[in-house]
Amino acid sequence: MKRRIPLSRPLIYLVLILFCLFYLMPFYVMVITSLKPYQDLNVTRMWDLPTTISLDGFLEAWARVAPNFRNSIEITIPAALISSVWGSINGYIFAKWRFKGSDTIFMLFLFGMFLPYQGILIPLVRTLQAFGLYGTQAGLILTHCVFGIPITALLFRGYYAGIPNELLDAGKIDGCGFFKLYRHILLPISMPGFAVVLLWQFTSIWNDFLIGLVVLSNPSRAPVNVAVQNIAGSWSVEWNVQMSAALIAALPTIILYLSMGKLFMRGLLAGAVKG
């Protein structure tokens, strides 16, 4: 539906521009503050552009968060890849091999996805401890993969449901079974689906704070968002360092978003049932 509301065009643009300024304001403040030298960090000149551009803030922030940034990469990339492949197979089953009760199982998966993690954190920690995975990256990757099962299955189920059954039936006539159908018919046309799911999983795992905080409590092994919070929590750190650290932590997902906005949007709409 495209409908005109009886507002003058300039007013529509004015309201939109004001909102956009509001949404850009924190980014503006982060960028200008991060580029200010120490002597420029005066609260009365917070909104002013830096008199000279200084990378001191970035250098100090990088020195502090670089190990955690690397941790985040080492956690997020494998977790996003594994959970996407896994979700693709699960989605294939939920969409194309619906056995008796599979819809109920799918519903129970979704139901679990909504529940707040606080209701499962204590047993999670005990279980990871029992298997010697507590405080390890492998433990955090496993946790992200397991908690990613519902959303990735949902996204891929929706994607594969759009592929006509006739295509699979043709494969079956040629003697393809469960795995060959997946490997030779679905997988080659799954790349757009993979892009959406990978992007979604990468963003949510990279931006996670709670699970990383609980599972990797050791500050030197923690993911980058935990490190940023630690920097922000200590009042001795200057604002330019805080803002630089926040920007460093935000950069990967911002770059992904800006370069793949359309896919991002598709994931958002498909994953509307996920909080």
Place this chain on the structure above:
Amino acid sequence: MSPRLRVSWSPPQPPKDSVSRPVAVDTQVRSGGQPAAPPKGSWFRRHFPWFRGDMRTAFLVLLPSIILVAIFIYGFILWTGYISLVDWKTAVENYDWVGLKNWKNLFSMERFRWNMRNLVIYGAGFMSQCILFGFLLAVLLNQNVKGENIFRSIILLPFAVSAIVTGVAWRWLMQPTTGVNLLFQKLGLEGFDFAWASDITWGALAITIASAWQFTGYIMALYLAGLRGISDEVVEAARVDGAGTWQLYRHIVIPLVMPVTFSAIVLTGMGSIRVFDMVTVLRGPSFSTDMLAFHMYQSTFGLYRTSLGAAIGFLMLLLSLFLVVPYLRGTRFEEGG
């Protein structure tokens, strides 16, 4: 997990079955066995006629996920419920049964009353901002505006950023001595002076500005998809019947995007119950911005009052059920997800 390896596990195809059937037979019928003749054989074969061939393979491939979800989600929930009924209050595990003692303890805490008060304030602020601004922005973007992509990208940009980053930026903006206060003072409002997140009374509400800044774009995107789904004929029909624009929105558009509004209520409501990251960064004095999730975290991992933490976590689950159950009931997952 090489796919080629898995191909070799695939059982030999039953050629008779697939050849003798017509081409357009759908997956379920074909692998579901013989729909015409009543299934014969053992009890298992009779009750699970689908459990053979490729359908069995599919089930077995799904099985690890089912087991993991059963343990990591449902098993852990029950376990948390059990922990909330025992006397585990030190770093050492203790499963001595105390019944509802932890729950009574929780409900009588001053801090718990703050949690519930803040949940109401935070929920009201967060949900209303996201839904009102999300809808307004979607309607405005739906007016054939030039540069719609740019506007939409900017509004959605905060959603790509973590709650921690959002919180750090807004902590700077909400500094009483500078930030937004200074901006408004510069714009001529001399007396503009709020404590924002550090306000003892309204701190929880101030935090929702940051949360809504991050989340409104998502709600906007959902509404925009909803608006685009309304057919022009419906709108034209209303026009022909003489509906003005406001009537059109009041009686046609808003009711038609009700499913989106319902989703938005559930998503923002869940966000309010579980908010943790944002209140960790933008923490106000005393319990003024304390939320259930933060209380749970501190009790469990800071003070080792594990049973109390479990009670809070379980309570958060119960609160969520009020939103999730009606939501999943109302959502039909047909083909197309």
